[in-house]
Amino acid sequence: MIVKPGLKTFxxxxxxxxxxxxxxxxxxSLQLNGGYPGKISEPFAxxxxxxxxxxxxxxxxxxxxxxxxxxxxxxxLEVIKx
Numbered sequence: 001m002i003v004k005p006g007l008k009t010f011x012x013x014x015x016x017x018x019x020x021x022x023x024x025x026x027x028x029s030l031q032l033n034g035g036y037p038g039k040i041s042e043p044f045a046x047x048x049x050x051x052x053x054x055x056x057x058x059x060x061x062x063x064x065x066x067x068x069x070x071x072x073x074x075x076x077l078e079v080i081k082x
Contacts, residue, residue: 006045018072020045026068034061040081043072
């Protein structure tokens with residue numbers, strides 16, 4: 001098991017899945033424009049009470065945070081990336 005802050009990765013039948021700890025949600029960051037439009041980050045955990053806006057800007061351009069839920073299979077992540 002690989003432990004990330006608030007996010008655990010498990011293997012079930014050789015298929016990895018992510019599970020967010022209590023009080024957090026799995027999310028990914030989507031690059032909307034800039035140098036790498038369409039790029040999707042690796043899953044990460046955010047706190048349920050995080051009130052930051054779903055979009056923001058930085059040096060790479062505009063990004064959007066997509067909240068997924070508490071459980072995510074890598075197969076579902078690939079569908080999101082497509």
